[in-house]
Amino acid sequence: MPSQRFARPTEVPGLAARRIAADILDGVLHRHRTLDEQLDGAGAHPGLKLLDDRDRALMRRLVATVLRRLGTLGHLLSRLLDRGVPTDAPRAQSALLIGAAQILWMDVPDHAAVDLSVRLVQSDRRAAKYAGLVNAVLRRCAREGRTIVDDVRSEGLDIPPWLLARWKAHYGEAAARDIALALGQEPTLDITVKSDAGAWASRLHGQMLPTGTVRTLLQGSVTTLPGFAEGAWWVQDAAAALPARLFGAVEGKAIADLCAAPGGKTAQLVQAGANVVAVDRSPARVARLRDNLTRLHLEAGVEVADATEWPGANGGFDGILVDAPCSATGTIRRHPDVAWLRQHADFAGLTGLQARLLRRAAAMLKPGGILVYCTCSLEPEEGEQAISALLAETPEMRRVPIEVGEVAGLAEIVTSDGDLRTLPCHLPHPEPRLGGLDGFYAARLVRSA
Structure with missing residues (x-):
């Protein structure tokens, strides 16, 4: 069970979601636990039940964005940190990753991304001494980060080198690069409907693909969308x-x-x-x-x-x-x-x-x-x-x-x-x-x- 305490009634809005996101990232990167086992079932993070739907969605997007951009984030932080990411405080690493991801790829004001990341390290005994470092690095990220990221956008950094090399060997250099770029995009919600896909595409503010699948950009809890409870469609x-x-x-x-x-x-x-x-x-x-x-x-x-x-x-x-x-x-x-x-x-x-x-x-x-x-x-x-x-x-x-x-x-x-x-x-x-x-x-x- 993660050592961090969970949401408190007086806590700054959004901090609990970021704390749990940091715990889950630590589970993936340092304990080799899958997202599925940390998000659902008996092994799910115990703090999830304390989040409302909005914060749960935010937490999932934070985790997914960091993992989709992990190679690029690693390159970015290596450029912004003279001595590299602190290795004695995993929460400092998570706070830097989460803060930079929000600044560069999410619709979060820079000042909020910085402030909440600083609060994240301040609440952790081992990481608290790095609060000033996190503040300085993320402020610099807000100024310089987009230029650094743009310079390496086509290099496939967000796929492990051994895996990208396999794709280049099998599909060719250009296709492997296109695959890597596509994997960096947040996916849509695709659903298979029992009947009348065109009507469901309209109801769900999406479009019907040539194959008959309905594709939509709607976010939030799937269970609240029209047609779910009635069994009219399933996610696929x-x-x-x-x-x-x-x-x-x-x-x-x-x-x-x-x-x-x-x-x-x-x-x-x-x-x-x-x-x-x-x-x-x-x-x-x-x-x-x-x-x-x-x-x-x-x-x-x-x-x-x-x-x-x-x-x-x-x-x-x-x-x-x-x-x-x-x-x-x-x-x-x-x-x-x-x-x-x-x-x-x-x-x-x-x-x-x-x-x-x-x-x-x-x-x-x-x-x-x-x-x-x-x-x-x-x-x-x-x-x-x-x-x-x-x-x-x-x-x-x-x-x-x-x-x-x-x-x-x-x-x-x-x-x-x-x-x-x-x-x-x-x-x-x-x-x-x-x-x-x-x-x-x-x-x-x-x-x-």
Whole structure:
């Protein structure tokens, strides 16, 4: 549990949100805890329950902005600090990061960003001696910071060098740079609607994408938006909504959704008329999946099981969706902690699991049955190479190329092999905040009769 005390009735407005943001940043950067585990569930920060909706939204945006711009912020502070960031007081580091992020990328007056960061260090025993330093550095940031940041805007500093090098090798220098820039944008709210996407786009002050997803810039608690309580729609990135559509007409067909939680793709398949069994190994995630289906008034079979060992119905499914656990590097714009928590060594375990899931799924298909494999990863080992390996060792499986017409005519997201590959820089828009997609890979295979 973080050592800092939480909000007090007489506390300066906004300070509690910044204190909790600093605790959570410390959790990511120094204790290697994910944002998800610190924001939700049993491991959530205990101070969150004391924040109102406005301060909770502010806290989330503070954390996300710092993590999206962490490399640039590190460069900036190295220029503004003669002796580097203090290493004996994590709260001083967090206060500098949060203050600079507000000055440069958030709609917060400079004086407020400086004052609240100073108060943040003053309230911490180890960091209090750095209050004068924080004040001086952030005032200098307000004067000089934008020029320093503009000078390095195109250098990809906000992606760890080892990860950016991988993208350059696989996608080329220009595409890797575009990916890095796209990941720096705050993402939109994308939703999948049951029907009448155009009407919902109007009600939610958004727009309907070519793929049918509704995209909006509305912020705040999703649960208060029109249509949520009635189960008219669910949150799902536009790219994440594509793999389930690759089965084509599914009405009356038996489909297994492996690694299904939180259930967006299950909901798509059920809404389209399929008889779905959703499988996930995590009881907590399955509980969330059940809650989502209940809200959406949709029914599916749900099982808590390890999909690599699940008996299922050997040879009995018309279709199987494998939304495999992966490095999630395609989701960094929504989960910016991923960039700083992932390590190159993580890939070996993940690719082994993906291979086992693919082999198990292939064995559960009927002759003529369709397997759709997808990951929210930009890494070829978790996408193209995984499918190539399965095809090489399983001659009864063959690829069914995806046609451009199946993905709303977006030719740039279909590879030369006929697979799906979305990049964060795809689907550009004159308003940068309305552009972009999560990075996804998907392939469609069929089992020979």
